[in-house]
Amino acid sequence: MKSLAIAFMFVLFVLHQDFWLKDNGTLVMGILPASLAYHMAFTFLAAIGWYFMVRFAWPHFSEDDEEEGVES
Amino acid sequence: MTQTIIVIIYLFLLLGLGYLSGRLFRGNSNDFFVASRSIGPVVLFMSIFGTTMTAFAMVGSTGESFRVGIATYGKIASSSALIHSACFFMIGLPLWALGKRNGFHTQIEFFRSRFESSKMGYLLFPILVGLIIPYLLVGLMGAGSVMQGVTRGAFPELFTSTGGAVPPWLTALVISGVVLYYIFAGGVRSAAWANTFQTVVFIIMGFIAFVTISSKLGGMEVASKMADTAKTIRSGNITELQFFSYCLIPLSVGMFPHLFQNCLTAKSAKSFKLTLIAHPIAIMLTWIPCILIGLWATGAVMPDGITPVIPEGASPNAVLGMMVGKLTTPIIGGLVTAGILAAVMSSLDSQFVAVGTMFTKDIVVHSFGAKRFSEKQLVMLARGFICLIVLVTYLFTLAEPRQVFSLGIWCFSGFAGLFPLVFAAIYWKRATKAGAYAGIIGGTLMWIVLFQASGFGADKEYSIGGTMPVVPIFFTCAISLIVVSLFTSAPSQSTLDKFFTKKA
Numbered sequence: 001m002k003s004l005a006i007a008f009m010f011v012l013f014v015l016h017q018d019f020w021l022k023d024n025g026t027l028v029m030g031i032l033p034a035s036l037a038y039h040m041a042f043t044f045l046a047a048i049g050w051y052f053m054v055r056f057a058w059p060h061f062s063e064d065d066e067e068e069g070v071e072s
Numbered sequence: 073m074t075q076t077i078i079v080i081i082y083l084f085l086l087l088g089l090g091y092l093s094g095r096l097f098r099g100n101s102n103d104f105f106v107a108s109r110s111i112g113p114v115v116l117f118m119s120i121f122g123t124t125m126t127a128f129a130m131v132g133s134t135g136e137s138f139r140v141g142i143a144t145y146g147k148i149a150s151s152s153a154l155i156h157s158a159c160f161f162m163i164g165l166p167l168w169a170l171g172k173r174n175g176f177h178t179q180i181e182f183f184r185s186r187f188e189s190s191k192m193g194y195l196l197f198p199i200l201v202g203l204i205i206p207y208l209l210v211g212l213m214g215a216g217s218v219m220q221g222v223t224r225g226a227f228p229e230l231f232t233s234t235g236g237a238v239p240p241w242l243t244a245l246v247i248s249g250v251v252l253y254y255i256f257a258g259g260v261r262s263a264a265w266a267n268t269f270q271t272v273v274f275i276i277m278g279f280i281a282f283v284t285i286s287s288k289l290g291g292m293e294v295a296s297k298m299a300d301t302a303k304t305i306r307s308g309n310i311t312e313l314q315f316f317s318y319c320l321i322p323l324s325v326g327m328f329p330h331l332f333q334n335c336l337t338a339k340s341a342k343s344f345k346l347t348l349i350a351h352p353i354a355i356m357l358t359w360i361p362c363i364l365i366g367l368w369a370t371g372a373v374m375p376d377g378i379t380p381v382i383p384e385g386a387s388p389n390a391v392l393g394m395m396v397g398k399l400t401t402p403i404i405g406g407l408v409t410a411g412i413l414a415a416v417m418s419s420l421d422s423q424f425v426a427v428g429t430m431f432t433k434d435i436v437v438h439s440f441g442a443k444r445f446s447e448k449q450l451v452m453l454a455r456g457f458i459c460l461i462v463l464v465t466y467l468f469t470l471a472e473p474r475q476v477f478s479l480g481i482w483c484f485s486g487f488a489g490l491f492p493l494v495f496a497a498i499y500w501k502r503a504t505k506a507g508a509y510a511g512i513i514g515g516t517l518m519w520i521v522l523f524q525a526s527g528f529g530a531d532k533e534y535s536i537g538g539t540m541p542v543v544p545i546f547f548t549c550a551i552s553l554i555v556v557s558l559f560t561s562a563p564s565q566s567t568l569d570k571f572f573t574k575k576a
């Protein structure tokens with residue numbers, strides 16, 4: 001799962017370059033230009049990608065590091 | 073007048089918050105500088121997000137969307153959604169662990185220790201402070217532009233030279249004073265609390281502005297149909313190479329001194345989890361309303377159906393202020409202005425604390441020894457230096473203004489250009505002291521040369537071989553660091569043990 005999560009992040013990086021929409025001025029739902037709507041969806045996918053990274057690729061920390069500081 | 077009163081009430085609320093957090097201040101430098109490493113996930117997220125979103129994200133994004141269209145979101149915001157969290161994950165987390173283990177308070181302490189060079193701090197300090205000044209300037213200029221836009225005509229006798237609007241110099245002076253008060257009251261803890269409060273304020277107010285303006289324009293569909301169609305596409309507004317090279321700019325968060333300090337305040341590694349996931353969504357919630365308001369501004373007309381809301385030749389910095397001032401009621405205008413000032417101040421506070429910390433820890437204590445000063449004197453020294461930097465920045469605001477977005481990009485390009493330094497310090501054992509010096513000097517010289525060639529940010533279309541200037545700056549730093557490291561002696565075993573033995 002860790003490899004899959006990391007691979008997903010790389011795929012997202014490639015998908016960011018939405019050259020196929022560069023001339024598309026269609027208004028999605030009559031409001032959002034196509035490229036803007038695409039990048040909003042991309043932002044959601046980035047958040048999902050980071051959820052998977054946190055869930056499956058969280059780094060190991062020593063017990064000393066994990067010890068919490070003073071309560072705020 | 074109403075707008076000004078609402079803004080004044082908001083500023084008093086912040087002063088009250090500063091007073092409250094000041095009462096919790098423990099009076100020692102560890103609490104002033106890193107809040108005793110006690111900040112939990114929610115405040116950490118709000119604090120980091122509030123710090124990264126400044127006038128650049130609201131005033132700058134609206135102005136840039138008005139100027140070059142919706143590509144503004146893709147070129148900087150959606151890439152930041154991916155890359156900012158990557159920086160927190162790959163840089164912030166290891167730095168937090170190393171900082172906690174070794175008692176670092178600043179980036180410079182980390183680099184000095186990692187690269188076994190005391191003098192490196194004296195080279196990095198002026199560079200980092202020098203790059204923060206344009207960032208502070210972006211905030212003060214943005215705040216001034218918006219306040220001027222929404223208060224136009226409110227004080228015709230008092231401010232004749234600005235058409236009755238609150239002049240930018242006054243806005244900059246007042247918000248600097250408010251931020252100084254609350255960070256002096258409680259240091260980075262105050263900044264974290266104020267950021268949390270202000271982040272909520274600017275997201276809500278941004279949404280209110282968006283709804284009100286779209287309603288005034290006849291609804292979102294009508295507003296989008298009125299917009300200049302040339303600004304609804306990428307072609308003609310940005311090249312593919314420029315769009316791609318913009319991806320390097322969000323790496324700047326890996327080198328921001330204030331974010332380094334924010335990361336050190338975390339109570340535990342787990343505190344970062346919420347930040348990683350929620351940061352992209354929060355970016356979208358902040359940027360989309362501004363991008364659409366900027367797009368709508370390209371075709372928006374007043375209720376008479378003829379007069380454009382944004383007169384021809386208007387500065388992009390003024391677009392958000394004008395849209396809010398002309399298309400909302402005075403009360404909503406005041407609330408939205410308070411929200412925009414919140415975005416500005418939520419960055420200024422962390423930046424002020426960071427420069428004060430660096431001066432105290434990296435220059436004064438490092439040069440004269442910690443025992444020479446009492447805890448109280450250290451805090452006083454930090455405050456004194458912060459005042460000096462605020463004064464210098466304030467004087468810059470009186471000079472010829474630049475576009476907020478353009479100046480922000482130059483500032484971020486400088487920090488992003490130095491990203492290879494922090495990445496190599498954490499992940500490449502073979503990175504050496506000489507390599508680090510070469511990277512810092514190479515990257516910084518390239519930034520200075522290009523910034524000067526662009527007329528200090530005046531040429532908004534400046535590029536190198538079709539790419540953004542960040543590309544040559546980044547690769548100069550990276551190549552210098554790699555090549556010189558490979559030809560010089562590796563760091564000592566004790567340093568490698570300190571930084572690489574424990575998995576971070």
